[in-house]
Amino acid sequence: MMRLACAVATCALLGACATSPGPSSSGEPVNNGAPGSDRYSMAQDTPPEERRDISQLPEPVPKNEPRSRYGNPDTYSVWGKTYRVLPSAEGYQAEGQASWYGQKFHGHRTSSGESFDMYRFTAAHRSLPLPTYARVTNLDNGKSLVVRVNDRGPFHEDRIIDLSWAAAVRLGIEDAGTGRVRVETISATPAPNTPASKVPTAVRAAVDSPPPNAASNTRLFLQAGAFQDRAAAERMQQTLLEQLGLGSEIRSTNALHRVWIGPYADDQQRQQVRQSMADAGFERPVPVTP
Structure with a gap:
């Protein structure tokens, strides 16, 4: 199945974002002939029909997890472009545009093989290993959130991460469709007796910026x-x-x-x-x- 994710013609395992330029809030059509576009019942992405209150939804707690069997090839291709999966998530930082995805992809398989749940704090990224935990900060309003990256995308060059609908709501970018964010990967919280000098930088970034x-x-x-x-x-x-x-x-x-x-x-x-x-x-x- 991992080989399947590497092929352009059979990239269904690359997740929801691989088959869509972005959520309908961007005003762009989502079914443009990309491989796998016809596997969704909706033509355009939308917010959920059932708008649940996510204000008290807890953030995911970073923990050590094995790499997913799916979605972690060395390289993969989408729309004729080849992407390389990073060997490690540690120390990754980037700033750029975030988008979000929701109802159209809800319940469908992500690149990691899990089902996409728009009511959970997850995200899609082109190159981070799956799964990875990251703190996403909205640079326009200062809101910050930990998400679990378990999918591939977005495949717009001007975007660096695709957030679940719930994450977009919490960070305040649902209405605009996109927003300026900083993405910093974080690791599982170290043991209480671990000396500070021995804590990896990515872990310390998480400790430095809790909710x-x-x-x-x-x-x-x-x-x-x-x-x-x-x-x-x-x-x-x-x-x-x-x-x-x-x-x-x-x-x-x-x-x-x-x-x-x-x-x-x-x-x-x-x-x-x-x-x-x-x-x-x-x-x-x-x-x-x-």
């Missing part, structure tokens, strides 16, 4: 921005000090320089500063806990 509602006995911070250029991080640090009187620190991991404000004694204090920054015209910072 809100952290325990009250931990040190709480706000992340004002993350930059590949340290000079840009230093400019952000100076701006925060000059315009808002906020002290900050730069935490650098894997060539990414994060500007952190804090620590705060409790989440209420942190949220007040977060709102003050938004009121002052700054992009709303992301709650983080080391």
